[in-house]
Amino acid sequence: MNQQAGRVDVVVVGAGIVGLATARALLRDRPGLDLVVLEREEVAAHQSGHNSGVIHSGLYYKPGSAKARLCTAGRAEMEQYCTDAGIPWERCGKVVVASEPDEVEALAGLTERGRQNGLEIHELSAAGLAEHEPHAVALASIFVPATGVVDYRVVCQRLAEEVTERGGRILTGVGVTSAIDTGASVVVRSDCGLWWADRAVACAGAWSDVLAAAGGERPRARIIPFRGEYLELRPEAAHLVKHLIYPVPDTRFPFLGVHFTRGIDGTVHVGPNAVPAFGRDAYSWKRFRPVDTAQYAARPSTWRLAARYWRTGLDEIVRSLVPSRSLAAMQKMVPEVRAEDLVRAGSGVRAQAINPDGSLLDDFEIVRTGRCVHVVNAPSPAATAALAIGSWIAKEVEAAERDDAGGTIVPTDG
Ligand SMILES: Cc1cc2nc3c(=O)[nH]c(=O)nc-3n(C[C@H](O)[C@H](O)[C@H](O)COP(=O)(O)OP(=O)(O)OC[C@H]3O[C@@H](n4cnc5c(N)ncnc54)[C@H](O)[C@@H]3O)c2cc1C
Numbered sequence: 370m371n372q373q374a375g376r377v378d379v380v381v382v383g384a385g386i387v388g389l390a391t392a393r394a395l396l397r398d399r400p401g402l403d404l405v406v407l408e409r410e411e412v413a414a415h416q417s418g419h420n421s422g423v424i425h426s427g428l429y430y431k432p433g434s435a436k437a438r439l440c441t442a443g444r445a446e447m448e449q450y451c452t453d454a455g456i457p458w459e460r461c462g463k464v465v466v467a468s469e470p471d472e473v474e475a476l477a478g479l480t481e482r483g484r485q486n487g488l489e490i491h492e493l494s495a496a497g498l499a500e501h502e503p504h505a506v507a508l509a510s511i512f513v514p515a516t517g518v519v520d521y522r523v524v525c526q527r528l529a530e531e532v533t534e535r536g537g538r539i540l541t542g543v544g545v546t547s548a549i550d551t552g553a554s555v556v557v558r559s560d561c562g563l564w565w566a567d568r569a570v571a572c573a574g575a576w577s578d579v580l581a582a583a584g585g586e587r588p589r590a591r592i593i594p595f596r597g598e599y600l601e602l603r604p605e606a607a608h609l610v611k612h613l614i615y616p617v618p619d620t621r622f623p624f625l626g627v628h629f630t631r632g633i634d635g636t637v638h639v640g641p642n643a644v645p646a647f648g649r650d651a652y653s654w655k656r657f658r659p660v661d662t663a664q665y666a667a668r669p670s671t672w673r674l675a676a677r678y679w680r681t682g683l684d685e686i687v688r689s690l691v692p693s694r695s696l697a698a699m700q701k702m703v704p705e706v707r708a709e710d711l712v713r714a715g716s717g718v719r720a721q722a723i724n725p726d727g728s729l730l731d732d733f734e735i736v737r738t739g740r741c742v743h744v745v746n747a748p749s750p751a752a753t754a755a756l757a758i759g760s761w762i763a764k765e766v767e768a769a770e771r772d773d774a775g776g777t778i779v780p781t782d783g
Contacts, residue, residue, distance in 0.1 A: 407544075732746070
């Protein structure tokens with residue numbers, strides 16, 4: 370057993386962007402804190418290293434929701450952080466295009482929502498769209514200047530460096546089996562031995578409910594992993610997309626629909642789709658985790674979810690297995706894209722929390738019980754919002770020291 374384990378002030382589980390931002394905020398607010406981040410794999414091993422790299426504007430989220438507030442605050446902080454750290458990023462803006470008559474009305478609703486969230490939004494004429502995206506077509510379109518791009522893997526590396534510079538420790542290759550609040554401290558059972566911590570924060574992404582249950586909690590919402598697969602435009606077709614082109618999203622889903630994204634490295638990705646993943650780290654159809662899959666299958670909420678969305682789900686699965694089936698949706702936005710311009714490119718697995726009734730838990734959710742804080746739901750735009758989420762969690766950890774009464778934490782500010 371490793372000798373590193375022992376008594377500390379705070380254990381943070383997970384070195385994704387939320388765990389790292391939380392560790393940074395705690396150390397920034399309280400210099401000298403004895404803090405350790407325990408990560409089973411490596412920094413940014415899962416969602417934080419497998420995403421679209423978009424700095425979201427805050428267009429989509431219900432005004433007043435945690436997502437809306439923390440996306441807006443977090444975006445500004447993320448931009449400043451990247452500028453200060455010399456991390457390449459760009460505020461390139463994005464267009465959202467309505468391709469069908471019923472999407473025109475939905476686009477107007479989206480525009481209204483974005484404005485309620487404080488965003489500058491330009492309604493585009495055909496000439497305006499051509500100026501931003503010469504190869505896109507639409508019945509109606511908008512331009513949102515605030516959207517940007519960055520590589521969140523690079524952000525995570527810098528955050529990890531900063532945590533270390535501020536005196537924190539990051540131990541990779543160290544899995545946590547449970548974090549149990551004994552009343553006097555939190556006993557964290559890990560691959561390198563037992564830790565006794567004054568406080569523990571679980572930022573375990575797709576494993577958040579597993580860790581909560583192992584600690585004796587009964588999480589109301591449970592994670593269902595949805596894989597998002599990407600295609601990439603070959604370099605000779607990349608000129609078809611200048612920046613970001615999004616469809617009008619289907620408001621029944623938390624996912625944004627297949628879109629074109631020119632990343633900070635200049636490559637153009639198309640995606641992600643949303644298909645069920647047979648494991649919390651199932652990055653392709655070939656990976657099948659029997660234990661994970663059996664757990665989902667045993668939950669009534671999974672079947673309720675399947676009953677609601679089976680048709681959309683089936684369509685997505687077919688398009689995943691036969692990518693050329695997605696072509697029509699892409700060509701509605703950029704007609705010149707051809708099947709031969711597309712190659713398969715990576716995927717990410719979204720940790721999406723599901724309510725007991727099978728509905729998708731839309732907003733960010735963080736639960737504090739006693740000495741532990743659990744990040745229950747931190748889907749997109751949590752990478753954009755990470756620095757604001759980190760500050761929020763850090764404040765709650767400090768508040769928990771004054772008041773150990775449990776409950777769902779409602780963010781009070783950015
Ligand atoms: C396909 C896709 C596209 C996305 N696009 C965007 C985007 O463009 N913009 C945006 O803002 N957001 C985007 N997101 C969302 C964003 O990536 C996530 O919300 C964010 O990365 C969540 O960070 P996290 O730290 O909570 O989780 P993760 O990054 O998944 O980190 C959790 C960490 O916990 C570790 N862990 C789990 N269990 C244990 C354990 N028991 N012991 C030790 N370690 C453990 C894991 O190994 C992992 O490293 C996207 C997500 C996906 C999947």
